Amino acid sequence: MSDDLPGLDLTRLREHLDRELPGLVTGPLTGELVQGGRSNLTYVVGDGARRWVVRRPPLGHVLATAHDMGREHRVMSALADTAVPVPRTYLMCQDEDVLGAPFYVMEHVDGTVYRSPELTERLGTEQRHELSMRLVDVLADLHSLDPEQVGLGDFGRPEGFLERQVRRWSKQLAASRSRDLDGIERLAELLGARVPATRRTGIVHGDYRLDNVLVGDSLEIGAVLDWEMATLGDPLTDLGLLAVYWEGLDGVQQNPIAKGIGPEYGFPPIRELWQRYAERSGTDLSDVEWYRAFGFFKLAVISEGIHYRFTRGQTVGDGFEHIGALVPHLVAQGLSALDEEA
Known part of the structure:
Protein backbone atom coordinates (compact mmCIF):
# COMPACT_ATOMS: atom_id res chain seq x y z
CA MET A 1 0.00 0.00 0.00
CA SER A 2 1.10 3.55 -0.68
CA ASP A 3 0.66 7.02 0.69
CA ASP A 4 1.08 8.47 -2.82
CA LEU A 5 -2.09 7.69 -4.78
CA PRO A 6 -3.50 9.51 -7.82
CA GLY A 7 -6.79 11.11 -6.86
CA LEU A 8 -6.64 10.21 -3.16
CA ASP A 9 -5.03 12.37 -0.47
CA LEU A 10 -5.01 10.11 2.58
CA THR A 11 -4.33 12.95 5.00
CA ARG A 12 -7.33 14.96 3.83
CA LEU A 13 -9.47 11.82 3.76
CA ARG A 14 -8.55 10.99 7.36
CA GLU A 15 -9.33 14.54 8.49
CA HIS A 16 -12.74 14.39 6.81
CA LEU A 17 -13.59 10.98 8.28
CA ASP A 18 -12.56 12.13 11.75
CA ARG A 19 -14.93 15.11 11.42
CA GLU A 20 -17.89 13.24 9.98
CA LEU A 21 -17.53 9.78 11.57
CA PRO A 22 -15.52 10.22 14.77
CA GLY A 23 -13.97 6.99 15.97
CA LEU A 24 -14.36 5.10 12.69
CA VAL A 25 -10.64 5.25 11.91
CA THR A 26 -8.35 4.24 14.77
CA GLY A 27 -4.90 4.24 13.17
CA PRO A 28 -2.88 5.74 10.30
CA LEU A 29 -4.58 5.30 6.94
CA THR A 30 -2.92 3.46 4.08
CA GLY A 31 -4.42 2.94 0.66
CA GLU A 32 -4.19 1.06 -2.61
CA LEU A 33 -5.66 1.80 -6.04
CA VAL A 34 -7.51 -1.33 -7.15
CA GLN A 35 -9.18 -0.07 -10.30
CA GLY A 36 -7.95 2.74 -12.47
CA GLY A 37 -9.31 4.98 -15.14
CA ARG A 38 -11.77 2.94 -17.19
CA SER A 39 -14.58 3.91 -14.87
CA ASN A 40 -14.64 5.42 -11.41
CA LEU A 41 -11.47 5.10 -9.35
CA THR A 42 -11.66 2.52 -6.56
CA TYR A 43 -9.32 2.41 -3.57
CA VAL A 44 -9.03 0.11 -0.57
CA VAL A 45 -8.02 2.05 2.54
CA GLY A 46 -7.30 0.68 5.98
CA ASP A 47 -6.11 1.59 9.47
CA GLY A 48 -4.52 -1.74 10.37
CA ALA A 49 -7.68 -3.04 12.02
CA ARG A 50 -10.40 -2.44 9.42
CA ARG A 51 -10.67 -1.78 5.70
CA TRP A 52 -13.03 0.36 3.63
CA VAL A 53 -13.50 1.22 -0.03
CA VAL A 54 -13.39 4.76 -1.43
CA ARG A 55 -14.89 5.57 -4.83
CA ARG A 56 -14.40 8.78 -6.83
CA PRO A 57 -14.66 9.82 -10.52
CA PRO A 58 -11.76 9.26 -12.93
CA LEU A 59 -9.13 11.92 -13.42
CA GLY A 60 -9.55 14.25 -16.38
CA HIS A 61 -12.44 14.35 -18.85
CA VAL A 62 -15.83 13.57 -17.29
CA LEU A 63 -18.97 13.39 -19.44
CA ALA A 64 -22.14 15.08 -18.26
CA THR A 65 -24.23 12.79 -15.98
CA ALA A 66 -21.46 10.16 -15.94
CA HIS A 67 -19.50 9.12 -12.85
CA ASP A 68 -22.22 10.33 -10.46
CA MET A 69 -21.07 9.40 -6.97
CA GLY A 70 -24.36 10.44 -5.42
CA ARG A 71 -26.30 7.97 -7.56
CA GLU A 72 -24.04 5.07 -6.62
CA HIS A 73 -24.24 5.91 -2.94
CA ARG A 74 -28.00 6.43 -2.95
CA VAL A 75 -28.93 3.21 -4.74
CA MET A 76 -26.66 1.02 -2.60
CA SER A 77 -28.02 2.63 0.55
CA ALA A 78 -31.58 1.96 -0.66
CA LEU A 79 -30.86 -1.70 -1.43
CA ALA A 80 -29.23 -2.44 1.92
CA ASP A 81 -32.20 -4.41 3.31
CA THR A 82 -33.26 -6.19 0.09
CA ALA A 83 -32.38 -9.54 -1.47
CA VAL A 84 -29.80 -7.76 -3.65
CA PRO A 85 -26.39 -7.95 -1.92
CA VAL A 86 -24.61 -4.59 -1.69
CA PRO A 87 -21.87 -3.17 0.54
CA ARG A 88 -22.88 -1.04 3.50
CA THR A 89 -22.39 2.67 2.82
CA TYR A 90 -20.81 4.97 5.40
CA LEU A 91 -20.44 8.44 3.97
CA MET A 92 -21.09 10.56 0.87
CA CYS A 93 -19.01 13.72 0.35
CA GLN A 94 -19.96 16.26 -2.32
CA ASP A 95 -17.33 18.79 -1.17
CA GLU A 96 -14.69 18.76 -3.91
CA ASP A 97 -12.22 20.59 -1.63
CA VAL A 98 -11.55 17.32 0.21
CA LEU A 99 -10.29 15.09 -2.63
CA GLY A 100 -10.84 17.23 -5.70
CA ALA A 101 -14.07 15.44 -6.63
CA PRO A 102 -17.14 13.95 -4.93
CA PHE A 103 -16.54 10.57 -3.29
CA TYR A 104 -18.10 8.05 -0.97
CA VAL A 105 -16.90 5.46 1.52
CA MET A 106 -18.38 1.97 1.78
CA GLU A 107 -17.81 -1.37 3.44
CA HIS A 108 -15.03 -3.61 2.17
CA VAL A 109 -16.58 -6.98 1.24
CA ASP A 110 -14.36 -10.04 0.93
CA GLY A 111 -14.67 -12.07 -2.25
CA THR A 112 -13.29 -12.75 -5.69
CA VAL A 113 -13.88 -10.63 -8.77
CA TYR A 114 -13.71 -13.03 -11.71
CA ARG A 115 -12.19 -10.81 -14.36
CA SER A 116 -9.63 -13.05 -16.09
Whole structure:
Protein backbone atom coordinates (compact mmCIF):
# COMPACT_ATOMS: atom_id res chain seq x y z
CA MET A 1 0.00 0.00 0.00
CA SER A 2 1.10 3.55 -0.68
CA ASP A 3 0.66 7.02 0.69
CA ASP A 4 1.08 8.47 -2.82
CA LEU A 5 -2.09 7.69 -4.78
CA PRO A 6 -3.50 9.51 -7.82
CA GLY A 7 -6.79 11.11 -6.86
CA LEU A 8 -6.64 10.21 -3.16
CA ASP A 9 -5.03 12.37 -0.47
CA LEU A 10 -5.01 10.11 2.58
CA THR A 11 -4.33 12.95 5.00
CA ARG A 12 -7.33 14.96 3.83
CA LEU A 13 -9.47 11.82 3.76
CA ARG A 14 -8.55 10.99 7.36
CA GLU A 15 -9.33 14.54 8.49
CA HIS A 16 -12.74 14.39 6.81
CA LEU A 17 -13.59 10.98 8.28
CA ASP A 18 -12.56 12.13 11.75
CA ARG A 19 -14.93 15.11 11.42
CA GLU A 20 -17.89 13.24 9.98
CA LEU A 21 -17.53 9.78 11.57
CA PRO A 22 -15.52 10.22 14.77
CA GLY A 23 -13.97 6.99 15.97
CA LEU A 24 -14.36 5.10 12.69
CA VAL A 25 -10.64 5.25 11.91
CA THR A 26 -8.35 4.24 14.77
CA GLY A 27 -4.90 4.24 13.17
CA PRO A 28 -2.88 5.74 10.30
CA LEU A 29 -4.58 5.30 6.94
CA THR A 30 -2.92 3.46 4.08
CA GLY A 31 -4.42 2.94 0.66
CA GLU A 32 -4.19 1.06 -2.61
CA LEU A 33 -5.66 1.80 -6.04
CA VAL A 34 -7.51 -1.33 -7.15
CA GLN A 35 -9.18 -0.07 -10.30
CA GLY A 36 -7.95 2.74 -12.47
CA GLY A 37 -9.31 4.98 -15.14
CA ARG A 38 -11.77 2.94 -17.19
CA SER A 39 -14.58 3.91 -14.87
CA ASN A 40 -14.64 5.42 -11.41
CA LEU A 41 -11.47 5.10 -9.35
CA THR A 42 -11.66 2.52 -6.56
CA TYR A 43 -9.32 2.41 -3.57
CA VAL A 44 -9.03 0.11 -0.57
CA VAL A 45 -8.02 2.05 2.54
CA GLY A 46 -7.30 0.68 5.98
CA ASP A 47 -6.11 1.59 9.47
CA GLY A 48 -4.52 -1.74 10.37
CA ALA A 49 -7.68 -3.04 12.02
CA ARG A 50 -10.40 -2.44 9.42
CA ARG A 51 -10.67 -1.78 5.70
CA TRP A 52 -13.03 0.36 3.63
CA VAL A 53 -13.50 1.22 -0.03
CA VAL A 54 -13.39 4.76 -1.43
CA ARG A 55 -14.89 5.57 -4.83
CA ARG A 56 -14.40 8.78 -6.83
CA PRO A 57 -14.66 9.82 -10.52
CA PRO A 58 -11.76 9.26 -12.93
CA LEU A 59 -9.13 11.92 -13.42
CA GLY A 60 -9.55 14.25 -16.38
CA HIS A 61 -12.44 14.35 -18.85
CA VAL A 62 -15.83 13.57 -17.29
CA LEU A 63 -18.97 13.39 -19.44
CA ALA A 64 -22.14 15.08 -18.26
CA THR A 65 -24.23 12.79 -15.98
CA ALA A 66 -21.46 10.16 -15.94
CA HIS A 67 -19.50 9.12 -12.85
CA ASP A 68 -22.22 10.33 -10.46
CA MET A 69 -21.07 9.40 -6.97
CA GLY A 70 -24.36 10.44 -5.42
CA ARG A 71 -26.30 7.97 -7.56
CA GLU A 72 -24.04 5.07 -6.62
CA HIS A 73 -24.24 5.91 -2.94
CA ARG A 74 -28.00 6.43 -2.95
CA VAL A 75 -28.93 3.21 -4.74
CA MET A 76 -26.66 1.02 -2.60
CA SER A 77 -28.02 2.63 0.55
CA ALA A 78 -31.58 1.96 -0.66
CA LEU A 79 -30.86 -1.70 -1.43
CA ALA A 80 -29.23 -2.44 1.92
CA ASP A 81 -32.20 -4.41 3.31
CA THR A 82 -33.26 -6.19 0.09
CA ALA A 83 -32.38 -9.54 -1.47
CA VAL A 84 -29.80 -7.76 -3.65
CA PRO A 85 -26.39 -7.95 -1.92
CA VAL A 86 -24.61 -4.59 -1.69
CA PRO A 87 -21.87 -3.17 0.54
CA ARG A 88 -22.88 -1.04 3.50
CA THR A 89 -22.39 2.67 2.82
CA TYR A 90 -20.81 4.97 5.40
CA LEU A 91 -20.44 8.44 3.97
CA MET A 92 -21.09 10.56 0.87
CA CYS A 93 -19.01 13.72 0.35
CA GLN A 94 -19.96 16.26 -2.32
CA ASP A 95 -17.33 18.79 -1.17
CA GLU A 96 -14.69 18.76 -3.91
CA ASP A 97 -12.22 20.59 -1.63
CA VAL A 98 -11.55 17.32 0.21
CA LEU A 99 -10.29 15.09 -2.63
CA GLY A 100 -10.84 17.23 -5.70
CA ALA A 101 -14.07 15.44 -6.63
CA PRO A 102 -17.14 13.95 -4.93
CA PHE A 103 -16.54 10.57 -3.29
CA TYR A 104 -18.10 8.05 -0.97
CA VAL A 105 -16.90 5.46 1.52
CA MET A 106 -18.38 1.97 1.78
CA GLU A 107 -17.81 -1.37 3.44
CA HIS A 108 -15.03 -3.61 2.17
CA VAL A 109 -16.58 -6.98 1.24
CA ASP A 110 -14.36 -10.04 0.93
CA GLY A 111 -14.67 -12.07 -2.25
CA THR A 112 -13.29 -12.75 -5.69
CA VAL A 113 -13.88 -10.63 -8.77
CA TYR A 114 -13.71 -13.03 -11.71
CA ARG A 115 -12.19 -10.81 -14.36
CA SER A 116 -9.63 -13.05 -16.09
CA PRO A 117 -9.22 -16.55 -17.56
CA GLU A 118 -6.62 -17.25 -14.89
CA LEU A 119 -9.33 -16.86 -12.24
CA THR A 120 -12.25 -18.58 -13.95
CA GLU A 121 -10.14 -21.60 -14.93
CA ARG A 122 -10.05 -22.50 -11.23
CA LEU A 123 -13.77 -23.28 -11.41
CA GLY A 124 -15.13 -26.66 -12.46
CA THR A 125 -17.84 -27.03 -15.10
CA GLU A 126 -20.62 -27.38 -12.52
CA GLN A 127 -19.29 -24.40 -10.59
CA ARG A 128 -19.30 -22.25 -13.72
CA HIS A 129 -22.91 -23.18 -14.40
CA GLU A 130 -23.94 -22.58 -10.78
CA LEU A 131 -22.24 -19.19 -10.68
CA SER A 132 -23.87 -18.17 -13.97
CA MET A 133 -27.34 -19.02 -12.67
CA ARG A 134 -26.74 -17.16 -9.42
CA LEU A 135 -25.60 -14.12 -11.37
CA VAL A 136 -28.87 -14.16 -13.32
CA ASP A 137 -30.95 -14.79 -10.19
CA VAL A 138 -29.55 -11.69 -8.48
CA LEU A 139 -30.34 -9.64 -11.58
CA ALA A 140 -33.91 -10.96 -11.59
CA ASP A 141 -34.18 -10.13 -7.88
CA LEU A 142 -33.05 -6.57 -8.58
CA HIS A 143 -35.55 -6.12 -11.38
CA SER A 144 -38.39 -7.51 -9.23
CA LEU A 145 -38.05 -4.76 -6.62
CA ASP A 146 -40.65 -2.02 -6.37
CA PRO A 147 -38.64 1.24 -6.56
CA GLU A 148 -41.21 3.07 -4.43
CA GLN A 149 -40.92 0.58 -1.60
CA VAL A 150 -37.13 1.03 -1.32
CA GLY A 151 -37.21 4.82 -1.58
CA LEU A 152 -36.17 5.07 -5.23
CA GLY A 153 -39.48 6.12 -6.77
CA ASP A 154 -37.91 9.34 -8.06
CA PHE A 155 -34.59 7.78 -9.10
CA GLY A 156 -35.33 8.14 -12.81
CA ARG A 157 -37.99 8.72 -15.46
CA PRO A 158 -39.18 5.37 -16.81
CA GLU A 159 -41.46 6.92 -19.43
CA GLY A 160 -39.66 7.13 -22.77
CA PHE A 161 -36.58 5.52 -21.21
CA LEU A 162 -35.35 3.62 -24.25
CA GLU A 163 -35.71 6.55 -26.62
CA ARG A 164 -33.85 8.79 -24.19
CA GLN A 165 -31.11 6.20 -23.78
CA VAL A 166 -30.42 6.11 -27.50
CA ARG A 167 -30.31 9.93 -27.58
CA ARG A 168 -28.19 10.14 -24.43
CA TRP A 169 -25.47 7.79 -25.65
CA SER A 170 -25.47 9.49 -29.04
CA LYS A 171 -24.81 12.80 -27.30
CA GLN A 172 -22.07 11.29 -25.15
CA LEU A 173 -20.44 9.90 -28.28
CA ALA A 174 -20.36 13.40 -29.74
CA ALA A 175 -18.83 14.74 -26.50
CA SER A 176 -15.86 12.35 -26.54
CA ARG A 177 -15.15 11.65 -30.16
CA SER A 178 -12.09 12.60 -32.16
CA ARG A 179 -12.29 10.34 -35.24
CA ASP A 180 -14.62 8.87 -37.86
CA LEU A 181 -16.36 5.62 -36.86
CA ASP A 182 -17.93 3.81 -39.78
CA GLY A 183 -21.49 2.63 -39.12
CA ILE A 184 -22.03 4.09 -35.68
CA GLU A 185 -24.54 6.72 -36.84
CA ARG A 186 -26.41 3.98 -38.73
CA LEU A 187 -26.50 1.85 -35.58
CA ALA A 188 -27.91 4.73 -33.53
CA GLU A 189 -30.45 5.49 -36.27
CA LEU A 190 -31.70 1.88 -36.45
CA LEU A 191 -31.90 1.58 -32.69
CA GLY A 192 -33.99 4.73 -32.54
CA ALA A 193 -36.28 3.54 -35.33
CA ARG A 194 -36.90 0.10 -33.80
CA VAL A 195 -37.35 0.90 -30.10
CA PRO A 196 -39.49 -1.90 -28.60
CA ALA A 197 -42.39 -1.32 -26.23
CA THR A 198 -41.24 -1.51 -22.60
CA ARG A 199 -43.07 -4.36 -20.88
CA ARG A 200 -42.23 -3.32 -17.33
CA THR A 201 -40.01 -0.87 -15.49
CA GLY A 202 -37.70 -1.31 -12.54
CA ILE A 203 -34.27 -0.54 -11.11
CA VAL A 204 -31.62 -0.83 -13.82
CA HIS A 205 -28.00 -1.47 -12.78
CA GLY A 206 -26.61 -0.16 -16.07
CA ASP A 207 -23.40 -2.25 -16.20
CA TYR A 208 -24.28 -5.69 -14.84
CA ARG A 209 -21.65 -8.38 -15.48
CA LEU A 210 -19.65 -11.03 -13.68
CA ASP A 211 -16.66 -8.80 -12.95
CA ASN A 212 -18.91 -6.23 -11.28
CA VAL A 213 -19.83 -8.63 -8.47
CA LEU A 214 -17.87 -10.09 -5.58
CA VAL A 215 -18.15 -13.87 -5.33
CA GLY A 216 -17.74 -15.73 -2.03
CA ASP A 217 -16.03 -19.05 -1.39
CA SER A 218 -19.33 -20.93 -1.75
CA LEU A 219 -20.04 -19.13 -5.07
CA GLU A 220 -22.61 -16.88 -3.46
CA ILE A 221 -22.83 -13.33 -4.84
CA GLY A 222 -21.46 -11.35 -1.89
CA ALA A 223 -21.97 -7.87 -3.33
CA VAL A 224 -23.02 -6.17 -6.55
CA LEU A 225 -20.70 -3.23 -7.32
CA ASP A 226 -20.33 -0.31 -9.76
CA TRP A 227 -23.76 1.35 -9.66
CA GLU A 228 -22.69 4.57 -11.37
CA MET A 229 -25.17 4.13 -14.26
CA ALA A 230 -28.10 2.88 -12.18
CA THR A 231 -31.52 4.39 -12.85
CA LEU A 232 -35.20 3.52 -13.29
CA GLY A 233 -36.13 2.19 -16.70
CA ASP A 234 -36.41 -0.94 -18.82
CA PRO A 235 -34.65 -3.81 -17.00
CA LEU A 236 -33.97 -5.68 -20.24
CA THR A 237 -31.20 -3.19 -21.02
CA ASP A 238 -29.22 -4.97 -18.28
CA LEU A 239 -29.88 -8.32 -19.94
CA GLY A 240 -28.78 -7.06 -23.36
CA LEU A 241 -25.53 -5.58 -22.07
CA LEU A 242 -24.80 -8.74 -20.08
CA ALA A 243 -24.97 -10.63 -23.38
CA VAL A 244 -22.32 -8.34 -24.90
CA TYR A 245 -19.94 -8.98 -22.03
CA TRP A 246 -20.79 -12.69 -21.82
CA GLU A 247 -19.97 -13.68 -25.37
CA GLY A 248 -17.40 -11.00 -26.18
CA LEU A 249 -16.35 -9.96 -29.68
CA ASP A 250 -15.71 -12.28 -32.61
CA GLY A 251 -12.19 -12.30 -34.04
CA VAL A 252 -10.65 -9.75 -31.67
CA GLN A 253 -7.25 -10.34 -30.11
CA GLN A 254 -6.25 -8.68 -26.82
CA ASN A 255 -9.94 -8.20 -26.13
CA PRO A 256 -10.58 -6.69 -22.67
CA ILE A 257 -14.25 -7.66 -22.94
CA ALA A 258 -13.42 -11.40 -22.95
CA LYS A 259 -12.43 -11.85 -19.30
CA GLY A 260 -12.59 -15.61 -18.96
CA ILE A 261 -16.38 -16.02 -19.23
CA GLY A 262 -18.77 -17.26 -21.87
CA PRO A 263 -19.08 -20.57 -23.73
CA GLU A 264 -15.45 -20.62 -24.89
CA TYR A 265 -14.42 -20.80 -21.22
CA GLY A 266 -16.91 -23.51 -20.25
CA PHE A 267 -19.74 -21.25 -19.13
CA PRO A 268 -23.29 -21.77 -20.46
CA PRO A 269 -24.34 -19.78 -23.56
CA ILE A 270 -26.12 -16.48 -23.07
CA ARG A 271 -29.42 -17.95 -24.28
CA GLU A 272 -29.39 -20.32 -21.32
CA LEU A 273 -28.97 -17.32 -19.01
CA TRP A 274 -31.79 -15.54 -20.83
CA GLN A 275 -34.02 -18.61 -20.37
CA ARG A 276 -33.24 -18.71 -16.64
CA TYR A 277 -34.11 -15.02 -16.37
CA ALA A 278 -37.38 -15.48 -18.28
CA GLU A 279 -38.42 -18.38 -16.06
CA ARG A 280 -37.53 -16.61 -12.83
CA SER A 281 -39.05 -13.24 -13.76
CA GLY A 282 -41.90 -14.24 -16.09
CA THR A 283 -40.63 -11.76 -18.69
CA ASP A 284 -41.24 -12.00 -22.44
CA LEU A 285 -37.83 -11.84 -24.16
CA SER A 286 -39.02 -11.78 -27.79
CA ASP A 287 -37.30 -8.39 -28.36
CA VAL A 288 -34.06 -9.29 -26.59
CA GLU A 289 -31.85 -8.89 -29.70
CA TRP A 290 -32.69 -5.17 -29.81
CA TYR A 291 -31.43 -4.90 -26.24
CA ARG A 292 -28.27 -6.77 -27.19
CA ALA A 293 -27.71 -4.36 -30.11
CA PHE A 294 -28.21 -1.42 -27.77
CA GLY A 295 -25.66 -3.00 -25.42
CA PHE A 296 -23.10 -3.04 -28.24
CA PHE A 297 -23.85 0.63 -28.99
CA LYS A 298 -23.58 1.69 -25.37
CA LEU A 299 -20.29 -0.15 -24.89
CA ALA A 300 -18.97 1.34 -28.13
CA VAL A 301 -19.66 4.84 -26.80
CA ILE A 302 -18.10 4.04 -23.41
CA SER A 303 -15.03 2.56 -25.11
CA GLU A 304 -14.68 5.58 -27.35
CA GLY A 305 -14.77 7.79 -24.26
CA ILE A 306 -11.98 5.76 -22.68
CA HIS A 307 -10.00 5.98 -25.94
CA TYR A 308 -10.56 9.75 -25.94
CA ARG A 309 -9.14 10.06 -22.41
CA PHE A 310 -6.25 7.71 -23.20
CA THR A 311 -5.13 9.76 -26.20
CA ARG A 312 -5.00 12.80 -23.90
CA GLY A 313 -3.07 11.06 -21.11
CA GLN A 314 -6.01 11.18 -18.71
CA THR A 315 -6.27 7.49 -17.79
CA VAL A 316 -4.76 5.75 -14.79
CA GLY A 317 -3.62 2.14 -15.21
CA ASP A 318 -2.64 -0.22 -18.02
CA GLY A 319 -4.33 -1.73 -21.07
CA PHE A 320 -5.99 1.34 -22.51
CA GLU A 321 -4.02 1.27 -25.75
CA HIS A 322 -6.26 -1.54 -27.07
CA ILE A 323 -9.64 0.00 -26.23
CA GLY A 324 -9.96 2.22 -29.29
CA ALA A 325 -9.50 -0.72 -31.66
CA LEU A 326 -12.56 -2.45 -30.18
CA VAL A 327 -15.04 0.24 -31.14
CA PRO A 328 -15.48 -0.71 -34.85
CA HIS A 329 -16.05 -4.35 -33.83
CA LEU A 330 -18.69 -3.31 -31.30
CA VAL A 331 -20.48 -1.26 -33.94
CA ALA A 332 -20.39 -4.11 -36.47
CA GLN A 333 -21.81 -6.63 -34.02
CA GLY A 334 -24.49 -4.19 -32.93
CA LEU A 335 -25.63 -3.92 -36.53
CA SER A 336 -25.50 -7.72 -36.83
CA ALA A 337 -27.71 -8.14 -33.75
CA LEU A 338 -30.29 -5.82 -35.33
CA ASP A 339 -30.27 -8.01 -38.42
CA GLU A 340 -31.13 -10.97 -36.19
CA GLU A 341 -33.83 -8.94 -34.46
CA ALA A 342 -35.35 -7.92 -37.79
